[in-house]
Amino acid sequence: MRQKGSNQAESVVTFEEVGLRYGRGPEILQDVNFALPAGSFHFLTGMSGAGKSSLLRLIYLAARPSSGRIRLFGQDISRLPRAEMPALRRRVGVVFQDFRLLDHLSALDNVALPLRVAGARESEVQKHVPELLSWVGLSEYLHAKPPTLSGGQQQRVAIARAVIARPDLLLADEPTGNVDDHIAMRLLYLFEELNRLGTTIVIATHNEALVSRFNHPRLHIERGRVERV
Amino acid sequence: MLFFRRRSDLPLKDDATSRFLPWLVALMTFLSAVSLAGVFVLGGVIERWDRDVSGTLTVQVAPAPGNAVDSEVRTRERVEAAVRLLRSTPGVLSAHSIDKTRTLQLLEPWLGDTALLQDLPLPLLIDVTVDPSKRVDLDALSETLKASVPGATLDDHRVWLSRLVNLSRTVEMLALSVVLMIGGVTSATVIYATRTGLAVHQEVINVLHMIGAQDSYIARQFAERAFNLGLAGGLLGLALAAPALGMVGWAARRLEGGLLPDLSMPWTGWVMLLVLPWIAALLAMVTARFTVLRSLARMP
Numbered sequence: 001m002r003q004k005g006s007n008q009a010e011s012v013v014t015f016e017e018v019g020l021r022y023g024r025g026p027e028i029l030q031d032v033n034f035a036l037p038a039g040s041f042h043f044l045t046g047m048s049g050a051g052k053s054s055l056l057r058l059i060y061l062a063a064r065p066s067s068g069r070i071r072l073f074g075q076d077i078s079r080l081p082r083a084e085m086p087a088l089r090r091r092v093g094v095v096f097q098d099f100r101l102l103d104h105l106s107a108l109d110n111v112a113l114p115l116r117v118a119g120a121r122e123s124e125v126q127k128h129v130p131e132l133l134s135w136v137g138l139s140e141y142l143h144a145k146p147p148t149l150s151g152g153q154q155q156r157v158a159i160a161r162a163v164i165a166r167p168d169l170l171l172a173d174e175p176t177g178n179v180d181d182h183i184a185m186r187l188l189y190l191f192e193e194l195n196r197l198g199t200t201i202v203i204a205t206h207n208e209a210l211v212s213r214f215n216h217p218r219l220h221i222e223r224g225r226v227e228r229v
Numbered sequence: 230m231l232f233f234r235r236r237s238d239l240p241l242k243d244d245a246t247s248r249f250l251p252w253l254v255a256l257m258t259f260l261s262a263v264s265l266a267g268v269f270v271l272g273g274v275i276e277r278w279d280r281d282v283s284g285t286l287t288v289q290v291a292p293a294p295g296n297a298v299d300s301e302v303r304t305r306e307r308v309e310a311a312v313r314l315l316r317s318t319p320g321v322l323s324a325h326s327i328d329k330t331r332t333l334q335l336l337e338p339w340l341g342d343t344a345l346l347q348d349l350p351l352p353l354l355i356d357v358t359v360d361p362s363k364r365v366d367l368d369a370l371s372e373t374l375k376a377s378v379p380g381a382t383l384d385d386h387r388v389w390l391s392r393l394v395n396l397s398r399t400v401e402m403l404a405l406s407v408v409l410m411i412g413g414v415t416s417a418t419v420i421y422a423t424r425t426g427l428a429v430h431q432e433v434i435n436v437l438h439m440i441g442a443q444d445s446y447i448a449r450q451f452a453e454r455a456f457n458l459g460l461a462g463g464l465l466g467l468a469l470a471a472p473a474l475g476m477v478g479w480a481a482r483r484l485e486g487g488l489l490p491d492l493s494m495p496w497t498g499w500v501m502l503l504v505l506p507w508i509a510a511l512l513a514m515v516t517a518r519f520t521v522l523r524s525l526a527r528m529p
């Protein structure tokens with residue numbers, strides 16, 4: 001489902017000899033090669049500071065590689081004109097490690113953003129957003145502003161915002177870092193449900209226990225290199 | 230519905246801009262309204278003067294010096310030269326000399342029996358009709374006449390009036406450029422305020438971009454906000470300017486019949502003043518949109 005006419009239908013993301021450094025600092029990532037097939041589910045593991053967030057940032061076009069080539073939905077992102085970024089980004093849902101919710105908007109309006117930005121009708125917004133928020137257990141917090149929510153609640157709002165528009169690719173950066181185990185499991189089931197519907201998923205986490213409970217392939221970062229485990 | 234009421238993802242309502250921009254636009258609208266009212270009133274006055282200036286006028290040709298016979302011949306030559314010159318001037322419909330008998334008839338009410346004057350060297354008159362739809366530069370015509378036909382002068386009063394019209398037109402242009410400058414200052418302020426807003430809300434804008442917002446989506450929010458602030462300011466400025474202008478008008482009407490020409494403003498002027506707040510709002514909106522699009526396009 002939804003493998004929108006790319007010539008490399010099998011790969012949603014491809015890294016070829018990618019290197020990354022911030023400014024004149026050391027190479028955070030070096031010689032990274034991997035491909036994520038459409039419809040796959042991967043964990044991205046590594047110790048804190050290994051470069052998981054950095055790698056995700058490369059995929060969602062918030063950072064540029066200092067060397068190598070990245071293809072997203074078959075398009076070379078280093079040659080992507082600015083005007084074409086929004087269309088690509090709309091196909092990618094991101095759960096940021098620090099959530100990046102808009103504090104002045106209610107949970108409902110935060111989750112509605114991807115729909116509104118894409119020009120969805122307000123009737124659709126009012127139908128789907130409360131539905132999803134109650135799925136993640138926040139039906140009583142539709143109109144709460146993020147600063148009044150707990151860390152775990154904010155995280156669930158962030159996840160709802162990332163998945164509301166049914167992205168082709170979901171990137172989640174430590175999406176279970178602030179929640180109890182049973183909620184963490186529930187969120188992972190949500191991701192699996194999405195995956196069954198065709199979304200390619202990458203979840204960065206340093207929670208080994210959680211990873212071992214699922215039977216999904218893993219990309220492991222260590223000393224700047226990425227290996228399949 | 231006067232104002233945009235669409236929801237906004239950016240918390241622009243609490244910005245400092247929201248507080249100072251309407252006041253600034255109000256002041257600018259007030260100044261523009263006063264300047265524009267001046268332009269329109271002056272325009273009306275000029276038009277009336279212009280009508281007086283155009284139409285018919287008179288050229289006097291002083292008698293040439295010399296003995297009576299000589300003088301008469303040379304004066305007649307001068308009149309003919311003046312008539313030729315007038316007829317070849319663009320905008321002059323007709324020019325013909327008034328003969329001596331007719332001139333004397335014209336003088337009769339003042340001088341009584343004109344038989345005595347028959348032999349006096351009287352100035353001769355030329356009756357000139359100009360096309361009222363074209364503006365003939367009387368000042369220039371007067372100069373040319375004086376230079377090419379000795380003793381010929383154009384009716385002084387008309388020349389003076391024509392100079393006054395020219396002066397008024399200069400003042401009119403000045404007032405209009407003041408209005409344009411006010412527009413420029415308003416625009417510059419909106420640019421500054423918008424850039425500040427972009428910097429203050431950079432984090433939110435960043436998130437919107439990551440979620441897939443186009444630059445135009447973000448620009449629209451700034452533009453609608455600027456429109457609302459501009460319109461609020463414009464209406465306030467108009468609310469202040471209207472009574473002020475009304476009072477000036479009332480004071481002027483009390484003087485009327487005296488020295489001052491009619492100082493009423495044509496209806497087009499009132500329409501223009503009523504449209505002014507919307508012009509201010511549109512200017513603010515377009516400027517904000519343009520500023521956001523340009524600033525965002527420069528981002529990596």
Ligand SMILES: Nc1ncnc2c1ncn2[C@@H]1O[C@H](COP(=O)(O)OP(=O)(O)O)[C@@H](O)[C@H]1O
Nearest residue numbers: 022025028046047048049050051052053054055
């Ligand atoms: N914006 C940045 N500027 C400079 N260094 C950074 C930046 N972001 C991350 N780093 C550095 O890159 C390394 C990897 O960080 P990160 O990708 O956040 O790791 P992880 O998400 O695996 O904990 C760390 O050493 C961190 O200090």
Ligand SMILES: [Mg+2]
Nearest residue numbers: 052053097173
């Ligand atoms: Mg991280």
